[in-house]
Amino acid sequence: MTTPEDWDAGSASSDDEVYTVDTRSRTLGTGRAGRATRATRAGVAATAAGGARTADRRRGGPLSGAGPAQPGAYGGAQARPEPRVRRPRRRGRLVVAVVALLVLAWLAFMIWVPFDAWGQVARVDTTPAAQQPPQGKGHDYLLVGSDSRAGLTAQQKKELTTGSADGQRTDSIILVHVPAGGGKPALISIPRDSYVPIPGHHSNKINAAYAIGGPKLLVETLQNAMGIRLDGYVEIGFGGFAGVVDSLGGVDICVPFHMNDPHAGINLKKGCQTLNGKNALGYVRARYSDPRGDIGRAERQRQFLAAIMKKAATPSTVLVPTEYYGFTHAASTGLTVGQDTTMWDVLRVLQAMRAISNGQGLSLVVPIQSVNYQTSAGSSVKWDTARAKALFTLLREDQPLEAPPAGTDGKPSQG
Template sequence: MPDRPSRGDDARPIPQRGRPDASRPGHEDDAVYTVDTRGRRRTSSSLPPRERRQERPTRRPDPRDAARTVDGRAQRPERVQRPPERVERVERVERVERPISPVDDAPRRRRRWWRIVPVVLLAWLAFLVFSPLHAWGTVSRVDDIPSGERPAETPGNTYLLVGSDSRDDLTAEQRKELGTGSAEGRRTDSIMLVHVPAGGGKSVIISIPRDSYMPIPGHNRNKVNAAFSIGGPQLLVQTLEQVTGLRIDGYLEIGFGGFADVVNSLGGVDICVPFDMDDPKAHIDLKKGCQVLDGKNALGFVRARYSDPRGDIGRADRQRQFLGAIMKGAATPSTVLNPFRYWAFTHTAAGAVGVGQETGIRDAANILLAMRGAGNGSTLSLTVPIQSANFQTAAGSSVKWDTERAKALFTMLREDQPLEAPPAGTDGKPSEG
């Protein structure tokens, strides 16, 4: 058996059981040397031929593996298990800016619009409230509080509305254009009581013919128009309070010039003229039918007496008709939605009127709402019950009231009884034949 190569310091003879020991004398020829290969990897050269053929090819050594010796034995370094690498997949999203077409931007614009709508509405409502409040600060005050004893306060509110024919604030050109003449002093072309009930029912506008014959405190009996000429608003309020028994809670007066300006600020008013009206004294020539009247023609329409067969009674009816028309025009979308026209109307109206010392903006609002109702039927439009439209007196031809019916009407108003229809005798027709 050929000698096996030495493996180094670790090769030493190991006695074999059942075999002669070569280290003993006399047995050199039979000595057998074995090499302890425990703990070492068996190579193909150390395997028997049969096993060598069946051996699988081994992996080539990794040069990175460094061999080390422990106790004289070659040891394979332990491999360090590396944790699996965590591969994070980062997706890069590139934002590509592209122009937005008007079609794509439409929903976005709509969203922006709906956000703006509440702001616009609030601003508009604030403007609608602010404009009349600001205009109210420009009104002129008149002394309307009468002296002496006054009637007790009633549950509702009663206001005196006066149309003055004063020309003091008109120039010569305006007097000529409006046909007001050149008469001096102050008179009333229209006198109305506006009653707003507290317990329900409709508001009432009652026309008082300016030629109504009645006692004037301190001045005997005369036409009611004379009370205004003699003592102004104070005496007129005192006279009507004593005759009607109603406490007058507010006073509002408008003159010729202001009347025309208010109409023009609205761009005219729609009026249905009941018949052809050719009245040189009122400077009008109007045809029957519905039409838009400017300030000049509207003033002539409410002042005309001689072209109306009913005289002063017919004029009172047209004045109430006109009040409803002017308030209807003030509430139209063309006025309310036009800030310039709305501002012009509120401030022109405020500059054209004079209000009583104790008349507040709430009182003015009650008057305007009642005037507006005259055009849609929510306000009763009446004339004080009349017995005669041609009653001969020391003051000339006058209007005599139907005393019993007039007392009944004013009693209902004092007691705040609800009215849903005009009482008998309030249609302006005299009870005498």
């Protein structure tokens, strides 16, 4: 027979199992023996389950199917701690802050640079004294390349083969049309030997208007001849042109034929190549080595303006601070604008040039009747009056241009 001492001894022999027996069941009568036995077994089973949970906690592992441990009589188990939530690292926040500051600094630099360069641009009065034509519906600007040698040293004049002629003349005259509505922007070359009436000086080559009265008389002469009011004036000299090209590391151009022109200081082979400032200036100035003379030169000038804008708009120029600064400030050197010409006007001109470089604009020449028109000023260029008038009407009324109008390909309508 098992005694209470035997139960105590068995309990002491094992740490994993604890058995408790209610000895009061022995005093129950015979009729209650079955119920007492069942109660005793239930107590033993419950005690065994508690021992198993105690053992599991001692081993450190969870009990399968059991809920979270609660403090109680079986060892005083405590609730499990809540898992910690990870927070962003300080280093990550610092990186984001630094990147944001750099982006803001870069944007501020991109905005400041053109304003700083604009402050260095020279200004000249171009408002005619006489009554001007009515304001057009689009925007029309005069872009002039002059042979001004102002600011060039003797060494620079020698390197650029500009000579040392006194005074100044126009090497290129281009009307820039920027539509306000639909249609494409256009660059329209005005041959500098065009024979037109010059206010107060009879008829002469249009280049004479600039030589006699500077930008002011040139603007008045063109406005009268075209019937178009000009919204702005932009001029760049020899030194400024070469500096812009060199600031871009040269410009890629396809030379249409071999050009050996000592007057322009160039000896270029036919084919696509990169021209530096000196060769670029000679390329757009060359006249004697081009069989089409002034008409061919005007075409090369428009071609080169488009090439400059194509190179200037590349990420290597725009996104690199040093390149961006160098280009904008080189462009401002030797640049002269009208007193009423704003930076936004110049921006429109640049956008038109960029459209030409992307094939989204038109490159034209004022309609010509003859390139050997004999006058008191010598051999001159005579406009095709009817076609020129039709072109200027389209521009003045800002009618959409999608294709070159008749006669604007530079080919004379007569021999």
